[in-house]
Amino acid sequence: MNYKLRCVHCGRIYDPNDVRYTCPICGQRLGTLEVIYERQGIVNRDFDVEHRGIWAFSEFLPIKREHFEVPLLVGNTPIYEERKLADELGLASLYIKDDGRNPTASYKDRASAVAIAKAKELNIDTIYCASTGNAASSIAGLSAASGMKSIIFVPKSAPAAKLTQLLVYGATVIAVDGSYDEAFDLSMEIGEKFGWYCRNSAVNPYLLEGKKTGAMEAALQLGWNVPDFAMVSVGDGTVVSSIYKGFKDLKDVGFVDRIPRMIGVQAEGANAVMRTFESGKFDVPRDMVAHSIADSIAVGKPRDVLKACKYVRASGGRFVSVSDEEIGRAVVELSRKTGVFAEPAGAAAYAGLKKIHDELKGRSVIIFVTGNGLKDVGSARRFVGKVYSVKPIKEEVEEALRNAGAI
Amino acid sequence: MNYKLRCVHCGRIYDPNDVRYTCPICGQRLGTLEVIYERQGIVNRDFDVEHRGIWAFSEFLPIKREHFEVPLLVGNTPIYEERKLADELGLASLYIKDDGRNPTASYKDRASAVAIAKAKELNIDTIYCASTGNAASSIAGLSAASGMKSIIFVPKSAPAAKLTQLLVYGATVIAVDGSYDEAFDLSMEIGEKFGWYCRNSAVNPYLLEGKKTGAMEAALQLGWNVPDFAMVSVGDGTVVSSIYKGFKDLKDVGFVDRIPRMIGVQAEGANAVMRTFESGKFDVPRDMVAHSIADSIAVGKPRDVLKACKYVRASGGRFVSVSDEEIGRAVVELSRKTGVFAEPAGAAAYAGLKKIHDELKGRSVIIFVTGNGLKDVGSARRFVGKVYSVKPIKEEVEEALRNAGAI
Numbered sequence: 017m018n019y020k021l022r023c024v025h026c027g028r029i030y031d032p033n034d035v036r037y038t039c040p041i042c043g044q045r046l047g048t049l050e051v052i053y054e055r056q057g058i059v060n061r062d063f064d065v066e067h068r069g070i071w072a073f074s075e076f077l078p079i080k081r082e083h084f085e086v087p088l089l090v091g092n093t094p095i096y097e098e099r100k101l102a103d104e105l106g107l108a109s110l111y112i113k114d115d116g117r118n119p120t121a122s123y124k125d126r127a128s129a130v131a132i133a134k135a136k137e138l139n140i141d142t143i144y145c146a147s148t149g150n151a152a153s154s155i156a157g158l159s160a161a162s163g164m165k166s167i168i169f170v171p172k173s174a175p176a177a178k179l180t181q182l183l184v185y186g187a188t189v190i191a192v193d194g195s196y197d198e199a200f201d202l203s204m205e206i207g208e209k210f211g212w213y214c215r216n217s218a219v220n221p222y223l224l225e226g227k228k229t230g231a232m233e234a235a236l237q238l239g240w241n242v243p244d245f246a247m248v249s250v251g252d253g254t255v256v257s258s259i260y261k262g263f264k265d266l267k268d269v270g271f272v273d274r275i276p277r278m279i280g281v282q283a284e285g286a287n288a289v290m291r292t293f294e295s296g297k298f299d300v301p302r303d304m305v306a307h308s309i310a311d312s313i314a315v316g317k318p319r320d321v322l323k324a325c326k327y328v329r330a331s332g333g334r335f336v337s338v339s340d341e342e343i344g345r346a347v348v349e350l351s352r353k354t355g356v357f358a359e360p361a362g363a364a365a366y367a368g369l370k371k372i373h374d375e376l377k378g379r380s381v382i383i384f385v386t387g388n389g390l391k392d393v394g395s396a397r398r399f400v401g402k403v404y405s406v407k408p409i410k411e412e413v414e415e416a417l418r419n420a421g422a423i
Numbered sequence: 424m425n426y427k428l429r430c431v432h433c434g435r436i437y438d439p440n441d442v443r444y445t446c447p448i449c450g451q452r453l454g455t456l457e458v459i460y461e462r463q464g465i466v467n468r469d470f471d472v473e474h475r476g477i478w479a480f481s482e483f484l485p486i487k488r489e490h491f492e493v494p495l496l497v498g499n500t501p502i503y504e505e506r507k508l509a510d511e512l513g514l515a516s517l518y519i520k521d522d523g524r525n526p527t528a529s530y531k532d533r534a535s536a537v538a539i540a541k542a543k544e545l546n547i548d549t550i551y552c553a554s555t556g557n558a559a560s561s562i563a564g565l566s567a568a569s570g571m572k573s574i575i576f577v578p579k580s581a582p583a584a585k586l587t588q589l590l591v592y593g594a595t596v597i598a599v600d601g602s603y604d605e606a607f608d609l610s611m612e613i614g615e616k617f618g619w620y621c622r623n624s625a626v627n628p629y630l631l632e633g634k635k636t637g638a639m640e641a642a643l644q645l646g647w648n649v650p651d652f653a654m655v656s657v658g659d660g661t662v663v664s665s666i667y668k669g670f671k672d673l674k675d676v677g678f679v680d681r682i683p684r685m686i687g688v689q690a691e692g693a694n695a696v697m698r699t700f701e702s703g704k705f706d707v708p709r710d711m712v713a714h715s716i717a718d719s720i721a722v723g724k725p726r727d728v729l730k731a732c733k734y735v736r737a738s739g740g741r742f743v744s745v746s747d748e749e750i751g752r753a754v755v756e757l758s759r760k761t762g763v764f765a766e767p768a769g770a771a772a773y774a775g776l777k778k779i780h781d782e783l784k785g786r787s788v789i790i791f792v793t794g795n796g797l798k799d800v801g802s803a804r805r806f807v808g809k810v811y812s813v814k815p816i817k818e819e820v821e822e823a824l825r826n827a828g829a830i
Contacts, residue, residue: 066473066499087503088762092473094496100570117524119762121797142829161762163507167829172812177800183807184796186759188829194815206820210830352593355495355526355568389591390528390797393584400590405579408601413613422549422574422595423617 018056019078021049021221024323032078037219044204045300048323049221050261051078059269063236065092070126070229076265077130078225084136086158088119090129091229095237095382101353102381105373109380111243113234114356116388120157122150122312122359123230123255123386128158128215130226135213141165144207145215146200148174149312150387155215156185167212169203171196197317217252218319224258231262234382235272242272243380249364250280250335251313253289253324255386260327276382278333280324281368283308283343288318289325290335298325309340309395312361312387338367344399346370347389357389360396425463426485428456428628431730439485444626451611452707455730456628457668458485466676470643472499477533477636483672484537485632491543493565495526497536498636502644502789508760509788512780516787518650520641521763523795527564529557529719529766530637530662530793535565535622537633542620548572551614552622553607555581556719557794562622563592574619576610578603604724624659625727631665638669641789642679649679650787656771657687657742658720660696660731662793667734683789685740687731688775690715690750695725696732697742705732716747716802719768719794745774751806753777754796764796767803 021030023039025046030039039047053076063072069091074083095113102110118125128151135143143159144167145151152168159166166187170179171194182189192199200216207214214220235242242263248256256278263275282290285307292301298321306316318324328334338346343360346367351357358366362385369376369383389396404416417423428437430446432453437446446454460483470479476498481490502520509517525532535558542550550566551574552558559575566573573594577586578601589596599606607623614621621627642649649670655663663685670682689697692714699708705728713723725731735741745753750767753774758764765773769792776783776790796803811823824830 086762089501089503092499092501094499096494096496117526119524120764121528121795157758157762157764160759165829167824170810176804179810180800180804180807181764181796183810184755184758184764184800184803185762186755188824188827189810190820190823191810191812192815192820193812198815202815202817202820205817206824348591348593351564351591352567355493355564355592357527357564357588357591388528388797389588390795393587393591396591397583397587400587403577403586403590403596403598405598405600408599408605408609410609410612413597413599413609416597417574417595417613420595422572 017075017078018054019051020054022052023047024050024326037214044219045319046322048218048320051221051225065233065236070129070226073229073232076232078222079130079133080137083133086129086132086162088158088161090119090125091233093117093233095234096354098354105369106377107373107381108378109243111238111382112354112356113230113382113384115230115384115386116358116362120154121388121391122154123227124150124154125158126229127223127226128154130222131155131213131215131220132158132162132164134222135164138213140211140213142167142212143215144169144203144212146196146203148178151215151217153181156182156187160185169199171199217254224254224261227255227258228262228265230384231259232266235263235266240272242274243276243382245279245376245379245381246276246384247279247281247365247369247381248384249310249313249361249386250282250289250324251286251315252318253320256280257320257323257327259384260331275331278328278331279368280328280335281364282335282337283310283313283364284337284339286314286316287337288316289321290337292321293325293328293335298322310343310360310364311392312359313364336368336371338364338371342367342371344396347396348399351389356385358385359387359389359391362387424482424485425461426458427461429459430454431457431733444621451626452726453729455625455727458628458632472640472643477536477633480636480639483639485629486537486540487544490540493536493539493569495565495568497526497532498640500524500640502641503761505761512776513784514780514788515785516650518645518789519761519763520637520789520791522637522791522793523765523769527561528795528798529561530634531557531561532565533636534630534633535561537629538562538620538622538627539565539569539571541629542571545620547618547620549574549619550622551576551610551619553603553610555585558622558624560588563589563594567592576606578606624661631661631668634662634665635669635672637791638666639673642670642673647679649681650683650789652686652783652786652788653683653791654686654688654772654776654788655791656717656720656768656793657689657696657731658693658722658768659725660727663687664727664730664734666791667738682738685735685738686775687735687742688771689742689744690717690720690771691744691746693721693723694744695723696728697744699728700732700735700742705729717750717767717771718799719766720771743775743778745771745778749774749778751803754803755806758796763792765792766794766796766798769794
């Protein structure tokens with residue numbers, strides 16, 4: 017597809033051959049770029065998601081006709097209609113899109129796959145990012161599958177278990193004795209010096225294009241009937257923007273007739289995007305020290321704020337925030353009511369729905385679950401009941417079962 | 424489908440209305456039952472796995488026409504052709520079926536889904552098993568999604584993280600101060616007393632029927648071209664039997680023209696099935712104390728030995744065993760070469776292939792990866808490289824990158 021890049025702040029249009037990441041005038045934090053397409057001809061509606069995953073939507077992606085495809089099935093994740101839960105919450109309908117079933121178990125695989133396609137287009141064989149979470153494991157795993165090298169910059173505080181997975185995939189892991197932001201800035205400096213490809217969220221405009229396929233898949237799975245509201249957790253702001261963009265691109269070609277109202281859900285301890293949105297002044301927010309059990313959205317210095325605010329406003333949506341307590345309970349409740357075990361950030365969207373469902377009575381809602389609960393089993397621990405320890409004696413077992421209310 | 428149950432030991436045929444689990448004559452460990460079908464009419468070849476998962480194969484399953492389907496997409500997991508790796512190993516072709524992408528991230532979901540359908544058929548609302556691993560998380564998750572209660576019996580030594588996931592799903596967890604076998608026996612006794620449905624591997628003949636859909640899906644994905652060899656890790660022996668049965672059921676209706684030679688891969692420290700097979704006397708093996716990093720196949724008292732041995736022999740296959748060192752290295756190598764991060768038991772099949780690939784030169788091989796690496800990130804730790812710790816200074820980062828061989 018032919019496309020240009022447009023600065024979300026100043027509106028300048030760039031040729032993708034001239035500018036790779038962000039607007040040279042507005043800078044890295046305000047001047048993130050949007051991909052705008054110069055469409056010629058009609059889009060084929062025959063999307064073979066089962067076999068091709070996100071590449072079924074390649075006519076909506078900023079890639080060449082002959083592009084590299086990561087040899088793992090990215091996307092093709094299930095969507096579930098939750099009738100009983102919709103009734104309980106007074107909704108007309110409720111859908112859950114479970115993106116924890118991607119190759120490395122998070123939504124980020126959609127972005128990484130496109131990043132790798134772009135790197136291959138540029139004949140770059142090394143890709144880097146600063147992350148301790150899903151972006152890192154995603155790029156490490158997809159790079160391994162693609163014969164690429166990956167370099168991951170993490171703050172020294174990153175938990176060992178998360179780093180092990182990166183090492184298993186063969187990534188080079190650099191632990192910086194400093195904050196996440198120091199690791200981020202160093203990654204940009206080193207990455208540029210050595211000419212590696214950048215997979216830092218928000219900086220790279222193509223990541224959002226990959227992520228938007230989640231919305232497109234959902235629309236396809238729902239027979240192009242778009243729900244009234246879409247709920248998604250927000251850290252940097254890229255995923256919520258991408259879901260808006262996915263529906264918008266479909267609306268532009270007439271496949272859907274509207275865009276859901278986007279409800280961005282932030283953790284109370286990391287709600288910089290919400291505060292910016294509510295201030296009405298869409299500028300770079302004051303940095304904060306983020307605190308949340310939902311590590312994937314515990315972002316103190318979000319990097320895609322302007323786009324997220326503009327897109328959410330354009331959709332007629334808004335932001336809500338939820339406490340760690342609400343997130344933890346949402347992990348458990350969502351698992352028990354639907355069987356979908358989400359990581360805390362993934363369940364945050366459900367926590368947001370619980371918080372505002374009174375306002376959504378009679379409406380249809382989709383929740384995007386962005387990561388698998390196996391990524392972080394521990395953080396739900398204090399919200400669950402106990403294990404009943406017994407001697408191997410039948411009577412003791414029965415007493416325990418009675419105490420548990422099971423008999 | 425109409426079906427009967429046949430004892431794998433004495434060959435007696437039972438009506439499923441008369442016998443629920445094992446042969447009353449031959450007992451629990453020798454007398455596991457096979458499901459044999461009385462097929463009438465032709466099977467429809469139009470399998471909609473994308474939308475229906477394992478239920479696309481319902482004409483091959485021991486369920487009523489109107490059956491309950493767990494409202495999670497079970498199956499529909501990807502298969503990958505690994506051309507480069509096939510070349511390296513001298514194989515004609517190599518396929519990896521990644522069943523870590525099931526709802527609770529293991530092959531066991533295929534069995535649990537059928538168990539729940541059977542329980543619903545019998546109007547039983549509680550299901551139980553003795554397990555610390557994939558069977559437990561699978562039945563807990565799928566029960567939650569299905570509005571069923573689940574009771575899980577575990578030995579007291581079970582790791583806390585694995586139990587947390589069960590509690591998140593709302594399972595009642597009984598930790599027995601004793602061995603796995605004591606927990607197993609207690610579960611059978613209590614489960615029978617309260618009339619719950621049993622999801623203990625091997626005991627319940629329908630679990631294997633659910634599991635066989637993995638082979639059927641693979642055959643469908645390969646256009647009914649069956650590879651020469653199928654490699655699968657073996658603990659109790661049910662999965663390897665199920666894969667044989669899946670191909671056999673397809674051969675019986677003429678969809679495939681042969682059954683791959685089954686290669687069962689056991690851990691050296693838990694190789695009771697292999698020893699029984701090699702002895703030529705297919706009896707209950709002497710129990711052993713199992714030791715392996717691959718916890719899902721670390722079975723000291725396997726319960727489906729006879730069936731596994733008979734089916735593997737019928738296929739013209741055999742068993743191999745691999746060390747913990749080989750399994751750990753296989754986790755890492757498989758991740759790096761394919762991007763498929765498998766749990767140790769899942770990677771054991773690849774370790775087995777590495778061990779015997781010289782004998783398979785020029786042949787086609789399929790590996791079944793039965794569980795996701797996120798289930799057990801820690802055990803690969805000692806087989807990976809190190810994290811490079813640096814001060815936030817560009818020069819230090821570059822030195823680390825040089826030491827890592829990345830620049």
